Amino acid sequence: MPRGGRKSHKGRGKQFSNPEEIDRQMKAQRELEAKEGADRESSESEEESSSDDEEPKRKGVEGIIEIENPNRISQKSKKIVEVDVNAPKELSRREREEIEKQKAKERYMKLHLEGKTDQARADLARLAIIKKQREDAAKKREDLRKEKEAEEAKSKR
Numbered sequence: 001m002p003r004g005g006r007k008s009h010k011g012r013g014k015q016f017s018n019p020e021e022i023d024r025q026m027k028a029q030r031e032l033e034a035k036e037g038a039d040r041e042s043s044e045s046e047e048e049s050s051s052d053d054e055e056p057k058r059k060g061v062e063g064i065i066e067i068e069n070p071n072r073i074s075q076k077s078k079k080i081v082e083v084d085v086n087a088p089k090e091l092s093r094r095e096r097e098e099i100e101k102q103k104a105k106e107r108y109m110k111l112h113l114e115g116k117t118d119q120a121r122a123d124l125a126r127l128a129i130i131k132k133q134r135e136d137a138a139k140k141r142e143d144l145r146k147e148k149e150a151e152e153a154k155s156k157r
Contacts, residue, residue, distance in 0.1 A: 091099070112120045 108117065111117050115121065115124055
């Protein structure tokens with residue numbers, strides 16, 4: 001006896017199935033499946049009429065223990081006639097927040113363009129200062145240009 005007390009299957013002769021035996025088994029299996037299919041169809045038609053309001057089969061200990069979990073949402077299938085296509089779709093929290101954020105941004109931009117926000121007032125003040133500086137710089141350049149022309153006119157005489 002080999003170690004471990006178990007016999008090895010190595011070196012044994014191989015068994016081959018007879019083709020006629022395989023055909024007979026396949027035929028018997030097909031007949032069995034056809035018979036089960038017919039039984040299923042007849043039982044399904046009976047179940048459809050009676051299973052409209054039945055609860056789904058409970059798994060595990062659910063059938064024994066009555067569970068009252070307020071967070072558990074049971075999946076109830078609705079019939080096509082019960083579904084209201086025209087009913088308003090409820091938005092998720094993220095979608096609502098995104099829409100609120102866009103509306104707030106649009107309101108802010110509208111106020112900003114009207115100059116009613118703090119940032120718009122600061123921008124307008126900055127623009128006024130820059131305009132003033134540019135006007136002063138343009139005035140200086142004009143004065144310098146006039147002085148040069150006056151000196152050139154004196155030097156030509």
